[in-house]
Amino acid sequence: MHASSDIPADSDSTLVVAILGGEQSRFAELVERYQKMVYGVAWSQLGNRDLAEEAAQQTFVKAYCYLATLRDTNKFRPWLAQIARNISVSLGRKRSKELSNSDRWDLLPAEKEENSSNELPDLKHELRETFGDLKNDHRQILTLFYLEGRNIKELSATLALSESAVKTRLSRARKALRGELEKRMGNTLDDLTPAHSLVPLVMSGLPTAAPLGATTKLATLGKTSGYLTKLGAFAWLNLLSSIPFFFLMYHYSKRQAETYQDGKEHDFRRKIILQHPLNVFLLFIIINLVVALMILQGFSFHTLFQLLCLLCLFGVWQGLQLLKVNRSEYAQAQVIVPALQLLAFFLIGFFQFHFVTFLAAMTLANLVLYRASDSMPFRMDYNLFLRAATDGLSIIETKMDDQHEFSRSKLEQFAKFLGSHWLIRDYQLTNRHLELFLPHAKPRILQEWIPSQFYSSRVVIDQQGHCEAFMHAKDAKAIKELTKNESTPAMLTEKVQEALEFSLRQFDSGKLELAIDTLCQIHEDQVFKKKESKAIAFKMIGKIGIGAGILAVVMFIIAWYFGEGSFF
Structure with missing residues (x-):
């Protein structure tokens, strides 16, 4: 008669597979297994036994109807608990609205009295009872610390103990209080079971159709x-x-x-x-x-x-x-x-x-x-190589003074000057040279998330103002695609170097307008029909x-x- 009790129960996964295969009656085993857990979740949210039972029934019915949406059958328990929480929240909100309306019209007084016994236990009473069961020294130090608001130093003087001893005793008292309270609440929660088994109520309320997943389609x-x-x-x-x-x-x-x-x-x-x-x-x-x-x-x-x-x-x-x-x-x-x-x-x-x-x-x-x-x-042409391919640079041939050196601060000012006109994305400055990182010729969102140092055309300027430009292969391909310009990368590179060298010299001389005009031969009024x-x-x-x-x-x-x- 009791031999069957020694047979291991089927796992949640096994039961779910069986139910989806058409064995509807096996859902009763899941209800039996988890009715206490679901009821506890619902009660913790609602604080009312009758509402918790209603929420538990709805939870099992909904779980049955959507059983095939459970991707991992080994996670049935947390999945079921989440459904119980969602339904309890919804049911609690609905109940609150009903009570709010009844308060407005002074309705349902008898029902309120009837349900009062189903509400949450008196936590103050539980705490007071637990506090009274503690040892005298634990109760004393907790009273002084929490109720009278004394600090560690004051407790040390009152109890004639060292501060470290006070901290130790307070820690032990807290641990004792927590342990007793958990024990009391655990005993209270253990009694939180449905008034009767939910299995027959749930099984009678299941839809006659099999849950999703009973057939291959x-x-x-x-x-x-x-x-x-x-x-x-x-x-x-x-x-x-x-x-x-x-x-x-x-x-x-x-x-x-x-x-x-x-x-x-x-x-x-x-x-x-x-x-x-x-x-x-x-x-x-x-x-x-x-x-x-x-x-x-x-x-x-x-x-x-x-x-x-x-x-x-x-x-x-x-x-x-x-x-x-x-x-x-x-x-x-x-x-x-x-x-x-x-x-x-x-x-x-x-x-x-x-x-x-x-x-x-x-x-x-x-x-x-x-x-x-x-x-x-x-403007969409902030890349200097693109401007070189679209006649956007003004090249003025002048002889450079190789004896002139640009200070470190002057090179940095020039970088920020270019940046204020969107001509560079970033720069690196060393004692020997300035390295400029240019925006992409054809902006792509994914490229914008790659650091400039790894994926940009760049220009290196030494202290004598000599420029050496390097066009990235992606920019070369984009420029050819956009402009159909037949100029070779070497030709465009030479134009960029010459324009930047001239612009730097004008910037150093304080001719800021000429410096930017060199790099922006086509002005905005030539780009837009209306500037505004x-x-x-x-x-x-x-x-x-x-x-x-x-x-x-x-x-x-x-x-x-x-x-x-x-x-x-």
Whole structure:
């Protein structure tokens, strides 16, 4: 009769597989195994026995219906506990609203009295009883320290003990109090079991249809549904909100492209600006695929945000590198925006702030970018090799004075002068030379995240003002693709060297306007139809981004309030 009790119970994984295979009755074993755990989770959230029982029943029914979405069958217990928490939060909120309405109209007084016995135990009473059971010396030192507010030094004088002895006795007293309280609460929680077995109630409430996964086709559908569910609100919110935004971004990129002057000499600018939305979209897809993969591999959302902090730290560092050579509002925004993202990711990842924190940070970031849009670079020809290929450099042949030496500070000032006009991304200065790192000829978002020292064309200037330019292969390929210019890399390199050498000499002489004109032969009024129109499209995108961010925050709050309490 008792032989069956010696047979090991099937594992959760075995039972889940059997249920998905069509053995519905075996779900009763899971209910029997976890009814106390689910009931305890529900009670800890609701503090009411009747509501906890209702939540437990709903939990098991929902778990059965979505059983096929469980990717790892060995994780049935935590998966079930999460369902219980979500349902309890939703049920508790619904109950609070009902009680609020009844208070407003002074309804249901009898029900309130009836349910009063189901509420949480009197914790003050439990603490008072536990405190009374402690030894006299433990009770004494805890009373002096916590109730009378005396510090260690005062306790030492009152008890005639050394401060180290007081600290030891206080530590032991705390440990004794904690142990007794845990014992009392443990005994109380052990009594938290449903008034009767939930198995018959749950099994009678299950749908007659088998759960997803009972057939091969449904199993595939269930697994797919599980994957999509795993992506969570983060990926879905990004997908749904970003696709229309990318269409708008492309539309306004076209408008921005129309601000350039007509003529084939400006075709390359239009190509670059129209390719930007596609680059952003591809980056978005890559990021979401990586995030989805990490989620499916079991990374928690908080872990994801912790990892994203590293990415934002690098973004802040990149922004600071730019700020070293360019102090415009837009350059400052390149530091503020990733800093806002870093703050949001840090709060979410390490302090479990709500995801709406990120949405609020992005709204502020869009506002910062909008305010800085007037100083944003729009010419699309800041690479000196590209300017050499499009007649953007003014070459004036003059004989150099090899005897003249440029001071270290003068070379650094020249670097910052170039940076203020967006002609370099970064620089390195040694006692012997200045090394300039140029922006990419054809900007790509992924390239922008690679340090300039590893992936940029560069120019080295020695103390006599001699320049030696090095064009990166990626820039050479991009320039040929954009401009159809047949000049060899050596020819373009020579033009860049000559222009920079002349510009440096003019800068050293205090002729700043001539120094920049040498490197910018085509002025902005020759680039744009209307100088003030160059930022209009970007500002429109900024307004849409700010509005979308505010809307997303509002929608998240509404969804959180009327939904199940938490997305992450």
